Amino acid sequence: MSIPPATPSLSLAEWIVLTLVDEAPAHGFAIAALTAEDGDVGRVWHVPRPIVYRAADRLTAAGLLVVAETQAGHRGPQRSILTVTPEGAAAVAGWLDRPVRHVRELRSEFLVKLALLTRRGLPVGDLAAAQRAVIAPLEPALARRRDEAAGFAAILAAWRHENARAALNFLDGL
Numbered sequence: 001m002s003i004p005p006a007t008p009s010l011s012l013a014e015w016i017v018l019t020l021v022d023e024a025p026a027h028g029f030a031i032a033a034l035t036a037e038d039g040d041v042g043r044v045w046h047v048p049r050p051i052v053y054r055a056a057d058r059l060t061a062a063g064l065l066v067v068a069e070t071q072a073g074h075r076g077p078q079r080s081i082l083t084v085t086p087e088g089a090a091a092v093a094g095w096l097d098r099p100v101r102h103v104r105e106l107r108s109e110f111l112v113k114l115a116l117l118t119r120r121g122l123p124v125g126d127l128a129a130a131q132r133a134v135i136a137p138l139e140p141a142l143a144r145r146r147d148e149a150a151g152f153a154a155i156l157a158a159w160r161h162e163n164a165r166a167a168l169n170f171l172d173g174l
Contacts, residue, residue, distance in 0.1 A: 017055040022092040027079040064088030099131035128174035
């Protein structure tokens, strides 16, 4: 059995940029259009243009992206076309298949993964099943906490339990 390479510790914005470049070489402005509030990915998780460029710089410094070529800009500076390195591609493949650890991350990282998988024309069922396997054991524990708590702790426990139940229903629908 081979041991998978270590997954780098990246922010969600960095994962998004890396995954979009893994789809096809691109420059920062094109990535920023996809992560704008009305973009394919931005409607799930908006990444402002300065953050896109900062993420690209960090990913390049980490050896996950490289500048493949530089093109003259039409009305501005030259554009660096980024491409993913083999290490970056391996990291993306592992990240897209990995469920999130907490129910609260379903709204951000998990939905972004679904958007990125569907952009690639890939099925989401395996990720949904893996995610369900992570969330399902939490639901009874959260129900016990809700039943045992008092005051605001009971309110918070009820909120968390209902979120877990809603997540499981959502995942079952996928």
